[in-house]
Amino acid sequence: MPKSFSDLMREARSQIREVNTAEAVDLVASGARLIDVRESSEWEEGHIPGAVHIGRSYLEQQIEGAVADRETPVVLYCAGGVRSLFSAQVLAEMGYTNLASMKGGFQAWKSEGRDWTKPVVLSKEQKTRYSRHLLIPEVGAEGQARLLGSKALFIGAGGLGSPALLYLAAAGVGTLGIVDFDVVDLSNLQRQIVHTTDRVGRKKVESAAETVRALNPDVTVVPHEEMLTEANVERLIAGYDVILDGTDTFETRYTLNDAAVRAGIPVVHASVFRFEGQLTVFIPNEGPCYRCLYPSPPPPELAPGCSVAGVLGVVPGTMGLLQATEALKVLLGIGDTLSGRLLIYDALDATFSELRLRRDPHCPACGDGAPVASGSGVFTLKGGFGTSTGANA
Amino acid sequence: MSTIRIPPVLRTAAGGSKTVEVAGATVGEAIAALVAQHPALRDQVLAADGSLNRFVNVYVNGKDVRYEQELATPVGPTDTIILLPAMAGGR
Ligand SMILES: [Zn+2]
Secondary structure (H helix, E strand, O other), X not given: OOOOHHHHHHHHHHHOEEEXXXXXXXXXXXXXXXXXXXXXXXXXXXXXXXXXXXXXXXXXXXXXXXXXXOOOOEEEEOOOOOHHHHHHHHHHHOOOOOEEEEOOHHXXXXXXXOOOEOOOOOOHHHHHHOHXXXXXXXXXXXXXXXXXXXXXXXXXXXXXXXXXXXXXXXXXXXXXXXXXXXXXXXXXXXXXXXXXXXXXXXXXXXXXXXXXXXXXXXXXXXXXXXXXXOOOHHHHHOOOOEEEEOXXXXXXXXXXXXXXXXXXXXXXXXXXXXXXXXXXXXXXXXOOOHXXXXXXXXXXXHOOOHHHHOEOOHHHHHHHHHHHHHHHHHHHOOOOOOEOEEEEEEOOOOEEEEEEOOOOOOOOOOOOOOOOOOOOOOOOOOOOOOOOOOOOO | OEEEEOOHHHOHHHOOOOEEEEOOOEHHHHHHHHHHHOHHHHHXXXXXXXXXXXXXXXXEOOEEHHHXXXXXXXXXXXXXXXXXXXXXXXX
């Protein structure tokens, strides 16, 4: 005996409990999972916050991944309440015991003036480009959209900055600022892989921007072709969500630290020396800052830069990539960052070790007493300190 | 004997050694033993008044001695002391 649509509806209604929007809200509040069974195109036009999207055509395949326990209460909705009813029948057949279908669906929800959100929609090309991110629950479309809307600032497009620039560009961090006043030197190319042989003599910010653009047109590069100083630091870092410190001088590192603490911007910090690297994350008001770790800089003879002491080219590569990883975690708000921990990498021993860092209550930059006012001269620099950030740094 | 780990920046002054075994019941005694073996390290680790230089952090088993008892922090025979001077290199 063939069944009509109304036969099927009657049958479904006799098997599945229907709830109104208010009842659905109560069920979700007491632990029910809310599943949106509409098409992707409908979901993208707007959905109930906290809902999980499993299109009706993928329901049988994907429901066990989303709701493993068949006793879990599940509320389904679609646009008007029909597809969700039939979807609930399928789940009942699969053994789900606590099912409800929301009457009136998303249309009723919206017309009642209830809260809904519109997900950021990635283009078809972006869905392909970032597909491996979209597959990770911790990133997903929302995280990817967040990255595309994020701004990271690189202090230096050198040994540490090069690999981090490449990977943050590849990851789709939408705006990458680069502070560097240098030009590409042949001796840079042993490690500064964002530059190329045919760009020797050209500005590093230009060279890096060219590489980034070729890798990912989603990314906007903001070149700051100047040296970071007390005078311009506030302007340079304004508006960025995270800063990757890859400079070669203590002067720049302290200047950056103090300004970042004042502006409340996290700094992912790394430094390298020959076969060794140090890495940590300074999150203002949460963890220690650079001055908490090193209250004062060493004298120049104890602090040779890479241009004097040398460095195994891959070591800034390793550390720069770890910086990029921490920066992505900061931007996405996932995992535990290295805030309060110093990671030491010894390439010769092939060991990573970790030291606990403490916030110094007397720290002149972030301590209880005295936030460093701009230009207060807490850290005053004598000429010739450290190494130059010149072409061969 | 406890072990002091010499950071790469200071290794030249320590005759190239990566670690040095020293006797001493406190950080101060251990460092005194270290600079006795390698006098070139003295000015790099200690200030003129004998206190620790502020740009060198000292950790005993991963703990910063600034938040313990500074040079009086006790060290046991199996403890590892890490000297950690600031490094700036990044380019
Ligand atoms: Zn601080």
